[in-house]
Amino acid sequence: MSGRSEYRGNKADNGGERRNEAGRERNRGGSGERGFSTTAPSARKRKADPARLTAWEVLRAVTADDAYANLVLPGRIRANHLDKRDAGFATELAYGALRGQGLYDAVLARCVDRPLDQLDPAVLDTLRLGAHQLLSMRVPSHAALDETVSLARMVVGAGASGLINAVLRKVAARELEAWIDLLLEDVADDVSAAALRYSHPEWIVRALRQSLVAHGREVTEINDLLEADNLAPVVNLVALPSLGSLDEAFENGAEPGTLAPDSAYYSGGDVSRLSSVRAGTTRVQDAGSQLVARALAGIQLPDGGRDTVWLDLCAGPGGKASLLAALAAERDATLTANEPTPHRAELVRRALDAVPEETWMVTVEDGRDFGDELNQGRFDRVMVDAPCSGLGALRRRPESRWRKTARDVAELTVLQGELLDAALRAVRPGGVVAYVTCSPHPGETVAVVQDALARNKDARLLDTAAALDAVTITGAAGAANPMEGGGSTIQLWPHVHSTDAMFMALFTRTETPAGT
Ligand SMILES: C[S@@+](CC[C@H](N)C(=O)[O-])C[C@H]1O[C@@H](n2cnc3c(N)ncnc32)[C@H](O)[C@@H]1O
Numbered sequence: 001m002s003g004r005s006e007y008r009g010n011k012a013d014n015g016g017e018r019r020n021e022a023g024r025e026r027n028r029g030g031s032g033e034r035g036f037s038t039t040a041p042s043a044r045k046r047k048a049d050p051a052r053l054t055a056w057e058v059l060r061a062v063t064a065d066d067a068y069a070n071l072v073l074p075g076r077i078r079a080n081h082l083d084k085r086d087a088g089f090a091t092e093l094a095y096g097a098l099r100g101q102g103l104y105d106a107v108l109a110r111c112v113d114r115p116l117d118q119l120d121p122a123v124l125d126t127l128r129l130g131a132h133q134l135l136s137m138r139v140p141s142h143a144a145l146d147e148t149v150s151l152a153r154m155v156v157g158a159g160a161s162g163l164i165n166a167v168l169r170k171v172a173a174r175e176l177e178a179w180i181d182l183l184l185e186d187v188a189d190d191v192s193a194a195a196l197r198y199s200h201p202e203w204i205v206r207a208l209r210q211s212l213v214a215h216g217r218e219v220t221e222i223n224d225l226l227e228a229d230n231l232a233p234v235v236n237l238v239a240l241p242s243l244g245s246l247d248e249a250f251e252n253g254a255e256p257g258t259l260a261p262d263s264a265y266y267s268g269g270d271v272s273r274l275s276s277v278r279a280g281t282t283r284v285q286d287a288g289s290q291l292v293a294r295a296l297a298g299i300q301l302p303d304g305g306r307d308t309v310w311l312d313l314c315a316g317p318g319g320k321a322s323l324l325a326a327l328a329a330e331r332d333a334t335l336t337a338n339e340p341t342p343h344r345a346e347l348v349r350r351a352l353d354a355v356p357e358e359t360w361m362v363t364v365e366d367g368r369d370f371g372d373e374l375n376q377g378r379f380d381r382v383m384v385d386a387p388c389s390g391l392g393a394l395r396r397r398p399e400s401r402w403r404k405t406a407r408d409v410a411e412l413t414v415l416q417g418e419l420l421d422a423a424l425r426a427v428r429p430g431g432v433v434a435y436v437t438c439s440p441h442p443g444e445t446v447a448v449v450q451d452a453l454a455r456n457k458d459a460r461l462l463d464t465a466a467a468l469d470a471v472t473i474t475g476a477a478g479a480a481n482p483m484e485g486g487g488s489t490i491q492l493w494p495h496v497h498s499t500d501a502m503f504m505a506l507f508t509r510t511e512t513p514a515g516t
Helices: 050-065 069-079 084-099 101-109 121-136 141-155 158-171 176-184 190-197 202-214 219-229 247-251 275-279 287-298 319-330 342-352 367-371 406-426 446-455 464-471
Strands: 235-239 263-266 282-284 309-312 334-338 360-363 379-385 427-437 459-461 480-482 488-491 503-509
Touching: 050 069, 050 084, 050 121, 050 141, 069 084, 084 101, 084 121, 101 121, 101 158, 101 176, 101 190, 121 141, 121 158, 121 176, 141 158, 176 190, 190 202, 190 219, 202 219, 202 406, 235 287, 247 263, 247 275, 275 282, 282 319, 287 319, 287 379, 287 427, 287 464, 287 503, 309 319, 319 334, 319 342, 319 360, 319 379, 342 360, 367 406, 379 406, 406 427, 406 446, 427 446, 446 459, 464 480, 464 488, 464 503
Parallel strands: 309 334, 309 379, 334 360, 379 427
Antiparallel strands: 235 263, 235 282, 427 503, 459 503, 480 488, 488 503
16 A cells, blocks of 8 residues: 555445536546635525435434434435435445544644534534545535535524534645645654544554454554445345345346355445345345354364254344354254344344244343353354454444444453353364454454463364365465464454454364363
8 A cells, every 4th residue: 555545435335426416516527626605605505415414414313312323324314315326425425424533523623713522513513524525525625515504504503504614614725635744743653643544543543453463464554454444345245055046136236255155245225125135035244254154164073073053152133143044954953043132132033034943043141151051062063253342343333433442342351251161161072162253352352262272171272264264265265363372263354355354263172171
C-alpha cells in the first residue's frame, strides 16, 4: 500500500452507483472545484432528500438510543419508501459517517468555535453526515452542502441550519487528504496517526497491532487491516449441504466463492429476493465462519471412533449451527445447538428450520453447565464459538468500534476460558473441540488456548491449520500459527482473506479427566 492511503468511506455500500436525479449528485468529475449555492440557507428548499433523512434517522438512533445501525436501517428504508439506488446511497452515507466518526469529529473540531460535546447531538450528527459527503463520497460539494442544509432545516430547525452551513463550508475548504495532513501535524506517534487516518479508537489500533504480531504477521500490516475495516463486506452466501442451491444467486449475478466450498459473493442488493434464502436453505454467512464450521466437521477424529453426537455450545443466532446441522444430517449425526439467551435461542430454531428436524435440538442453558457430570464425554464434536469482543468484525457493525472498551476484552476472557473448559469435559476422549472467536485479540485467542492447555492436562492442540486448509477451495488458507508444544491455531484477516478476523483452535482429549 502506498504511504498515503486515505479514509475512503464506504463506497462499496451502494455498489458504486452514482445518483444523478435533479437536485441530487453525480460523480465529482475530478475538477476538484467546489461551487456553492449563493442562496441563503433560510431561503433554500425545506424538503429533505429521503435518502439523507434516512441516514440521519439511523445516526440519531445510534447516538441517542444506542441502537445498532444494521438493525435500524432496513426499517427506515422501508418507512421512507427508498428505491434500490436511494437505499444504497442512504446505507453508504449512514455507515460511512459512523465508521468515519473519529476522523470527521477531528475535522469538525477545527471548524466549530466550541467543543463538539457542547453542540446539540442532533446538530453534530447532521454535521457528520455533511462531512462524510464532502470528504469521502462522490457527491459534488454544492449538492452535499445544499442537501445537508435542507435536511438540517427540516430536522433541527432554521437557526441550527445556519451554523451547519457555515461549518460545512469550512470543512469543504480542504480535501480529505489535506485535512489529514493538517491534523497529523499535532500527532506524535504511529498509533495516534493510524487511529486518526483510519478512524479507529487508539486502544483498538494498539490491540490490532498486538494481534498481528501474536499471530505471526508484520505490524506494518496495520494500515491495510484498518483500511479493510472501513470497507463494507461483500455479502457471502452458503448453500447448506444437500439442501440449498446457489443457482438462483448465480442467475442474479453472484460470483463463486474463492475460499469456502458451495459459497458465493452476492452484490445484487436485497438478498431476500432469492427464494432459497427465504427458504433458509441458502444463507448469508461470512466465508470465515463457513470455513471454521467446515473445518470442525471435516477433521478426522483422532481415534476414528463414534462420530454421531455433535454440540454447538454458543449457537445464537444460529449461523454456524445451521451449517453444522446440515453437515451432520449428511452423516446421520445429530447436533445439539445451545444458546442461553431465550430470544437468541429462538433465532437458532429459526435458522435450523430448513434442516430435517430429527437432526437437531435446541437447548437453552449456560454453556458452562455442559461441563457437569451429566454431560461428561457425551459429544464427539463440539463447537465453542465464544462470546467475544468482535474486534475481528468491525466492518460489519459500523458503530461498534466507538462502543467497545478495552475492559470488554478483559471481562470476556474469563467466560471464554470457562466455556472452553466445559467443552473439553463434554467431549469424549478422541473427540474434537473447536474454540472460535471473531476477534484476533491475543487475550481472547492464543492466551485462552494456552491457559486451557495448562489447566486441562488431557487436552491436546491439533493441527488446526491443516484442518482449515483441507476445507478451503485453494487448499491453503495461509492462516497458520504454529504453537509451541505442538499443534497450530489459525487466524483469518479481513485485509488478507476478505473474511472477518476469525480465530480457531482445534483440540482433542486424550483421556477422561481425573476423578471420573
Ligand atoms: C459469537 S456468538 C455465537 C455466534 C453463532 N455461533 C453463529 O455462528 O451464529 C456467541 C454466543 O454466545 C452466547 N453466550 C453468552 N454467554 C454464554 C454462555 N455462558 N454459555 C453459552 N453461550 C453463551 C451469546 O448469547 C451469543 O449468542
